[in-house]
Amino acid sequence: MLIHEQSQPGRRATAQAPLQLADCADIPAAQRRTTRALLPEVSELQVVRHYTRLSQKNFSIDTHFYPLGSCTMKYNPRACHTLASLPGFLARHPEAPDHQGQGFLACLYELQEMLKEVTGMQAVSLAPSAGAQGEFAGVAMIRAYHQARGDTARTEILVPDAAHGTNPASAVMCGFVAREIPTGPDGDVNLEALRAAVGSQTAGIMLTNPSTVGVFDRNIQEIARIVHEAGGLLYYDGANLNAILSKVRPGDMGFDVIHMNLHKTFSTPHGGGGPGAGPVGVSQRLEPFLPVPLVARDGTAYRWLSEANRPQSIGRLTAFGGNMGILLRAYVYARMLGREGMKRVSEFSTLNANYLMARLREAGFEAAYPQRRASHEFIISIKQEAKAFHVNAMDFAKRLLDYGYHAPTTYFPSLVPECLLIEPTETETKEELDGFVAALVAIREEARTNPDLVTGAPHTMPVRRLDDVRAARQLDLAWRPDGAPA
């Protein structure tokens, strides 16, 4: 039942609003609202009960193993939330002067410095609100760099076919054409195709390494050479930074610009779809173009640098400069890990992924790239099972929900048929991984003996499989009192 359907005229949570309705007669009647918006009229307890119950209909990291590939669903330490929510941080207005934010700015400055070290880049801006906004900023910097040199014929951004959809979309938002490069049979970028594609029209390439197929591209130095020799720049999609933390750095691989997803690698919460944080790091030559604001330190004092201090900046991405509270959470996490903890992140996420892949292969599942090491994630293809039992990857995903596991990423990357992209993360125990293997084995057995059980899954969730076609054709996107959907 919707909260709207619990509404009773005249009911209110009276403790939460001013006791009087103040006089506003000075606002002209012609500009006034004539009827109140149809918001629910409910008590405080009704609100608490309704949303608590709704929360219980969710899978989450706190309640379930959540091996959603490319999303790094690891434990979000509670201390990060508590400490970023201290009253001094929460109450500070974005336009408050810098001298009344020295504690806050110190945290952000140190985070900037740590991210430089982690990525091997020369400078970092914390401004982007999420990975896709980081990509936009990164590609905008590539554009600004070429334009500043008068090199205006570079109209293409190269994107491997396994890339996240955000990559080509970001390139297009910056006014470029996205050109696809195929992936070779071993999971690495096809170098011949890359050589054939680069030229004086190449502005840059966007790469994820380790890639979304779960392997480290061994030819990265050669890729960097090919693209740089053509006059293009290298963009690093940091979605998979968790896999290489403290092992290898994008800056050392030859990348000119990178975004990081702090909601992945630095364990800030995913919040049911955000907020994220997508800081960007750059090499020396892109440094003038970084998005504002940046934190500077003069002696022991910290201050924001904005448009006035940074004339070549690509500018501002949000009104107030970024997801500050998320940056504080990432700062707390980074300080708790320290340099030794960061190393363990990549080591144990990689150990968990390779262990899980080995166990699943032992159990007879087909790994997409069995000859390769897994990074912190890997792909299993359900192709054989689909052929033998007429159940597909989505059926396995839905049936996993009944076993108490969130599904892996399904049907991405699309170049592997019937794929499950599995990312266990470093914070899961061996027992949890063993349980997940047992569940997949059990589901395959069900597919053999009772396929309807699998194709009809899930059976234990609040709803069964939903009619997506109906959702898109008979649009019902907002509640209306007369029941007529919008």
Place this chain on the structure above:
Amino acid sequence: MPFVPHTPADIAAMLGVIGVAAIDDLFDEIPAALRIGELAAIPTGMAEMDIARLMQVRARADGEPVCFIGAGAYDHHIPAVVWQIASRGEFYTAYTPYQAEASQGTLQLLYEFQSMMTALTALDVSNASLYDGASALAEAVLMAVRANRKAKSSRVLVPRALHPAYRRVLRGIVEPQGIEVVEAPFDRRGGHTPAATLDSLAGAEGFAAVVINQPNFFGVIEDADELTDAAHAQGALVIGVVNPIALALLKPPGEWGTAGADIACGEVQPLGIPLSSGGPYAGFLCCKKDLVRQMPGRIIGRTLDLDGKPGFTLTLQAREQHIRRGKATSNICTNQGLLATAATIHMAILGAEGLERVAAASHANTRQLTALLCKTAGVEPLFDRPCFHEQALHLPAPTADVLRSLAADTILGGFDLGLDYPELDPALLVCATELRTAEEMEHYAAKLAEIIASQTVPG
């Protein structure tokens, strides 16, 4: 080992299954020349009690001054319920609801968010949030230019009386796609955007979209009806940039003029989101039904399951980057779901009447503050038109000096308008929400009087 649960026995058993001798062997595909030893510049790890001590010291150092700044971020009461529920692990640590059956909590909540935002704006549909108000405006402009196939133009008209940071963000995001942003001046007496400027600036090309900010950055209430009709008469789509709290009192965009605004967007922050130095906030975006396929971002729909039972799911995904890639309506993926969660709980608690009381009290407080501040000679309203909950004031002394002196007394005195509008300098934009007490406002007025007196007396 913080947050890593492996025992030595686990590690040995797992390496055995993989068939390698050491964890480091798992990284043997990375070229040796690229491998690094240690992140030397990262400090060593801290226990929770130690980082807690450090953060407490830093948070206390930032103090908790009395806030009279608005300028796009507002210090409203947030019921305790809002973040106690929004911080529940089931909301806080879930991700984008790709597996609908295991995400009905988030999905239903976001459907309720969409329902509430369409009720506030009087438009048909809403998405499930964007990054913030300014980036929502940029997305609204991209959407309008795509949608307005009748207009030959890719120019958009934006009031100069729109938040300066919104204008900067807008330019940065839309100009790479060949969209030209034209600014409409404001009237120096009224502080409003005269509808006549639409015609004088239209030129031969006209505009694909016209942005109306209600109230505008100065708090001045625009003549939204007249502006909407003038824009529509030119064949432009109308984008309203609105404050959701103001919508409890002011005419909603869907009812502006004869046909209503086509798109409305703005900042969700006033609905239960802490100031937090500027983020995380959230943007909202609503529109008329016929524009929904041009809308960016996640949209939740209600549908039926196999048994005919209602349920909720991500819909119209063919607009989005994970399906359409380079042809998507936007590159946005992760949005601000947790903030939309907080705002939904906030709106459910306050209801329309509660929001109206908050809006009215904030408006009345700002009126009261203005009267108190204007007792000082030379402090006077900059504009003569009616305002909502924000007031632009002329000062008889340099704004930066005044604000610095007030800050020394833990008063955040307002936003320095001269930084972005040199023609108005020295000027201040003030706001007193429902949280400001009579004592705080009187204290501010007394201090301002003292400061002005000390500044204007020679020697």
